[in-house]
Every structure is written in structure tokens, then in C-alpha cells.
């Protein structure tokens with residue numbers, strides 16, 4: 183029998199919060215210092231070997247659809263492994279699905295962002311219903327009577343896995359159904375019909391091509407009513423406690439996100455209630471979309487963080503050619519560059535989350551413009567980071583038992599759903615064009631540091647933002663990328679150690695390098711790696 187040698191110990195148990203310097207600094211900086219104790223408790227829970235195993239189990243035993251019972255009656259139920267439910271219970275206990283609404287205070291969205299950033303590192307599938315429930319609250323509030331009935335259950339931290347009418351449950355979760363077979367980006371093509379039932383409610387007939395987390399208690403959906411495309415709340419149970427006519431046709435066989443169920447559904451005269459003004463469905467449901475887009479940026483940043491933490495951990499222990507990998511000069515360049523991308527993403531998302539805690543004009547403009555921009559660029563970078571981090575582990579990184587394949591498979595989804603890359607960039611153009619003081623607010627974010635490297639880049643960007651051709655759709659990705667890079671550079675110059683800011687300005691403001699590990703000479707790589715390590 184061969185000896186097992188030169189293998190790192192697993193990165194567990196560890197505290198995902200206290201070991202994450204960038205996250206801890208950002209939490210304090212963005213006004214959520216009061217949440218540190220709670221985040222440290224959550225970080226410890228998520229880093230326990232038992233919790234890590236839950237993430238693996240939830241993926242190894244994916245959800246199963248039961249359409250009919252043995253007699254042929256409709257069930258439309260999805261069965262999850264107990265690990266999924268345990269992870270959901272952890273997330274709800276921490277308030278990640280609703281705490282900023284249930285207990286509003288300065289820094290509440292920032293604190294919750296830090297929590298979900300850690301949750302997604304343990305397992306991303308559960309993030310989907312958590313994100314949708316969080317995002318549903320402002321939209322539900324546009325129908326005060328319905329909100330009165332649903333919000334107390336949505337605010338509850340006691341996860342209730344049972345498939346029961348709302349009145350019988352301790353808590354409730356909300357999903358969303360917008361995408362139809364013939365179009366997801368262009369929601370005006372939705373064909374699902376909503377007929378008034380005569381009692382104030384509607385009956386929906388049609389389908390949704392994607393409806394994730396179908397065991398949520400209700401869904402915000404779009405449908406064509408007599409006055410146009412409108413937003414509805416469609417519960418899984420009717421008011422007389424019967425199963426609503428939402429039929430789950432099949433579960434999607436997905437690349438990643440496998441612990442979570444994503445379904446195709448048909449509505450066969452399903453009971454639903456109007457939310458907000460009839461005919462204004464798209465802006466009403468996109469209120470929810472802002473929050474879920476923020477969550478895409480958070481989720482992808484969390485994936486990057488987990489990949490980088492695993493890579494640095496491995497490199498600390500593994501020896502090749504008589505040296506630890508972390509001490510090999512070329513590997514230290516790769517690790518530092520990965521850490522740089524992760525820190526830039528974390529700094530930006532936490533700054534963005536603060537804009538959701540504030541309500542002045544600058545904050546509203548910042549959210550409107552930077553949410554789609556951050557979603558675009560952070561989510562686009564994640565597959566590259568997870569791939570490169572996987573390679574740090576060599577062959578073992580390609581094996582399922584390391585978490586790396588799971589992170590890699592998960593990486594593209596946040597870029598595609600809730601508005602794919604191009605749609606986000608076009609939204610950035612629209613937001614800048616329609617928001618009177620957008621250029622001034624962005625300029626203020628990029629100003630003040632006096633750093634010459636950023637000054638030149640930001641100056642050229644400001645010119646482009648003011649030029650008539652800024653609406654050139656074919657250039658929308660370039661503009662959005664440069665906006666995000668400038669915002670990230672400004673944050674790192676202001677708040678990160680000089681080694682990090684220097685590296686970012688040198689490697690990211692000078693053009694796309696195409697791979698990681700191309701940082702130029704003269705940067706303190708070791709300091710960057712030490713800062714990003716998880717132990």
C-alpha cells in the first residue's frame with residue numbers, strides 16, 4: 183500500500199467570516215459593523231465539516247419531481263434531500279431571505295450581502311429561493327393587502343419545508359416566473375393569459391419555460407391581462423386550500439446549480455392576484471429584478487472567494503520541485519492575481535449593497551447604474567477565476583471531491599439568468615441615458631483619490647459617458663467593463679493596501695490580459711496572497 187504524502191488537509195473547519203480580511207473590512211466600511219458577531223457565528227457554521235458535507239449531499243442527491251400520486255391525482259411536488267432542507271434552515275435562521283425588510287436599519291442590506299456571500303460558498307443552489315424571496319418584498323408591497331397577508335410569513339426565520347397552504351405554515355418563500363419558451367430577455371413576448379375571475383382575482387393560463395425553486399409558496403409571474411402585461415402573485419394553494427393549477431411538467435437537467443430544482447410549468451386556469459397597476463407588469467416585477475441582480479453579483483463574488491480560498495490553502499501545503507507551491511514565483515503571481523479579482527469583486531458588491539441601504543438621490547442613481555454593470559462584469563469573471571483556481575489544485579482540482587468542479591459548473595449561471603450579459607450592458611446604457619445626474623454621481627465615485635493611473639482612465643471614461651456615441655449598443659460591453667474597472671480601482675485605491683491597488687491599476691486598467699498570473703514586476707505578491715488566505 184502506498185503512503186499518502188504531500189496532500190493538504192481539508193480546509194475545514196474554518197470560519198468563512200473571521201478568516202476573510204477583505205469581507206470583514208468591507209462590512210465595517212459599508213456601515214454594518216454591528217453585524218460582525220452574527221456574521222462570525224454564521225461563518226463558523228458554514229465552515230463546519232458537517233455543513234460542507236450538506237453542500238455535497240444536496241448536489242449528489244438532486245431533487246426529484248413527483249407529478250402524480252399512485253392513483254393519478256396531480257401532486258406537482260419536488261422532493262429534496264434532507265441536506266437541502268438543512269441548508270435552507272441555516273439560511274433562514276440567519277435571516278438571509280428577508281432580514282433587511284424585517285429589521286430595517288443602517289447597514290442591513292450590507293450585512294445580509296455578507297451573509298449570502300458566505301452561504302453561496304457552502305452551497306449555491308439554496309441561494310436561488312433565498313434571493314428571490316428577498317427580492318420579492320418591494321414588489322409585494324405594491325399590493326398592501328396581499329403584503330399584509332404574506333410578509334409576516336416571509337419575515338419568519340423558521341424554515342418550514344412542508345407543502346401546505348400559507349395559513350398552516352410558519353414561513354413562506356417566493357419565486358418568480360417571467361421567462362417563457364419564446365422569450366426571456368424580451369418579456370413583452372409573454373403569452374400567458376390572465377382572465378379576471380369576477381371576484382377581484384384572475385385565472386392564469388399558459389406556461390413558464392423556467393421557474394426555479396418550484397416548491398416556493400408563491401410566485402411573482404407576468405401574464406397578459408385585458409390591460410396588458412401585468413404582475414401577479416400565484417400561490418401554490420388556492421384560498422380554499424386546494425392545490426393551485428400550477429403543473430410542473432419537468433425539471434431542467436442543468437449544467438450546475440444541481441441541488442436546486444428549476445422547472446418548466448403550465449398554468450391551467452391557476453388562481454392569481456394582481457400586484458400593482460394592471461398593464462405595468464414589467465417595471466413592477468423588475469423592482470424584484472434589481473435585488474436578484476444584486477444577488478447575482480454577490481453570489482458570483484462568493485464563488486470566486488471560495489475558489490481563491492481553496493487554491494491558496496492548497497498551495498500552502500503542496501510541494502512541487504522542493505518548494506511549496508505558494509513559494510514558487512510563478513504560482514505566487516497566479517494566486518495574487520486571482521486574489522486581486524476576488525477582492526475587487528467583493529469591494530464593489532459591498533459598496534453596491536450599501537447603496538441599497540441608502541435612499542438619497544446619489545444612492546438611487548448608483549444602484550440603478552451599477553447593479554447591472556456589476557452583475558455583468560463580476561459574473562463574467564467568475565468562470566475564469568473558478569477555472570484557474572481549479573488548476574492550482576492540479577488533477578485533484580478536476581475531481582468532484584474537491585469542491586472545484588461544483589464551483590466551476592455553478593459559475594456561468596448568474597451571468598445568464600435575471601438578464602444575460604448583453605441585456606445587462608444595454609440596461610447600463612439605458613440607465614445612464616435616462617438618469618439625469620448619472621454621469622455626475624459616477625464621476626464623484628471615481629474622484630477624490632488623486633491617483634494618476636486612475637485619473638487618466640477615469641477621465642477617458644467620463645468623456646465616453648458624455649459623448650453622443652455612448653449609446654452605441656455594439657460598444658456597450660466595453661463601456662460597462664471599463665465603468666466597473668474604474669469603480670473597482672477607485673475602491674481599492676481608497677481602501678485596500680498599496681500592493682492590491684498597485685496591482686489592480688497595473689494589471690486591469692491597462693487592457694485585458696487574457697489570463698491570470700500576468701501581474702507585472704514590482705508588486706508585493708506575497709502580501710496579496712497572505713491577505714487573501716483563509717487561515
Ligand SMILES: Cc1cc2nc3c(=O)[nH]c(=O)nc-3n(C[C@H](O)[C@H](O)[C@H](O)COP(=O)(O)OP(=O)(O)OC[C@H]3O[C@@H](n4cnc5c(N)ncnc54)[C@H](O)[C@@H]3O)c2cc1C
Nearest residue numbers: 358359360361365366367392393394599600601602604605
Ligand atoms: C438555472 C436557471 C434558472 C432560471 N430560473 C428562472 C426563474 O426562476 N424564473 C424565470 O423567469 N427565469 C428563469 N431563468 C431564465 C433566465 O432568466 C433566462 O434564460 C434569461 O433571462 C435569458 O432569456 P432566454 O433564455 O429567453 O434567452 P434570450 O432572450 O433568447 O437571449 C439569448 C441571448 O441573446 C442576448 N440578447 C437578447 N436580447 C439582446 C439584444 N437586444 N442585443 C444583444 N443581445 C441580446 C441575451 O443576452 C442572451 O445572451 C433561469 C435560467 C437558468 C439558466
